[in-house]
Amino acid sequence: MIPLPNHNTYWVIPGQFMAGEYPRDADDKRSRKKLAGYLERGVSLFLDLTEPGEYGLQPYRAMLNELAAERGKEVAYHRLPIIDSNVPEPAFMRRILATIDDALLDGHTVYVHCWGGIGRTGTVVATFLTHHGQTADASLAQLADWWTKVEKSARHPRSPENDLQEAFVRSWVR
Numbered sequence: 404m405i406p407l408p409n410h411n412t413y414w415v416i417p418g419q420f421m422a423g424e425y426p427r428d429a430d431d432k433r434s435r436k437k438l439a440g441y442l443e444r445g446v447s448l449f450l451d452l453t454e455p456g457e458y459g460l461q462p463y464r465a466m467l468n469e470l471a472a473e474r475g476k477e478v479a480y481h482r483l484p485i486i487d488s489n490v491p492e493p494a495f496m497r498r499i500l501a502t503i504d505d506a507l508l509d510g511h512t513v514y515v516h517c518w519g520g521i522g523r524t525g526t527v528v529a530t531f532l533t534h535h536g537q538t539a540d541a542s543l544a545q546l547a548d549w550w551t552k553v554e555k556s557a558r559h560p561r562s563p564e565n566d567l568q569e570a571f572v573r574s575w576v577r
Contacts, residue, residue: 408440410554411520415528420503420513421446422528423553424520425453427463438467441514447478448511450502452523454484460518479511485523488564490571499527500534519555525562529572539573 405417412423426441426449427434441449449467453460464480471478483499485491491499506513517523525546532542550562563569 406444408444408446409437412514413549413553415515415531415549416507418445418512419507420515420531422515422520422524424524424555425460425516425518426514427461427466429461431466434461434463434466435470438463438470442467442470442474442476442478445512446514447476448506448513449478449480450499450506450513450515451480451482452485452499452515452517452527453482454486455482457484457487458518479506485517485526487518488522488567490526490568493575496527496530496571496575500531503527503531519559520553521555521559521562522564522568525550525564526568526571529563530575533572533575534577536577539575543569543572 405414407413407421412421414421421444426438428437467478467480481502483495483502503513503515515524515527529542529546532545533539537545546562550556563572
């Protein structure tokens with residue numbers, strides 16, 4: 404298995420698509436180390452599901468670009484926000500899925516995240532799996548298995564985090 408940058412991430416497609424928590428914290432030194440870990444795992448496209456300024460989260464795009472430049476790498480950043488604990492409109496989810504699919508086709512390694520990596524991220528991951536042919540039950544079961552290996556699953560035992568998000572996955576039509 405390809406190593407992960409930290410214990411609050413998981414591979415959806417090993418080496419190609421990773422998901423998890425917000426990749427920065429309040430401390431610049433720790434944040435640089437954390438972001439470098441993603442770059443070392445080959446992540447070249449970050450898909451941010453948070454809203455600008457949400458919970459006082461510090462932006463990381465400039466730091467990410469600086470770290471990538473130091474390593475001679477190119478990195479892309481996209482923000483497609485979903486309100487915390489909520490679900491997007493189906494058309495917006497299709498845009499998120501198209502962004503992931505296009506990035507994968509272009510050879511990017513994708514990292515999808517929200518704040519905690521639980522609700523919105525889990526909703527996107529399970530919907531991605533369903534969109535690509537798994538049943539909703541199989542997608543949610545696969546996500547549940549990956550989630551048990553994430554450090555914060557001991558405090559947050561469920562991903563997606565609420566019934567609304569799970570129902571969204573179950574209602575997804577390709």
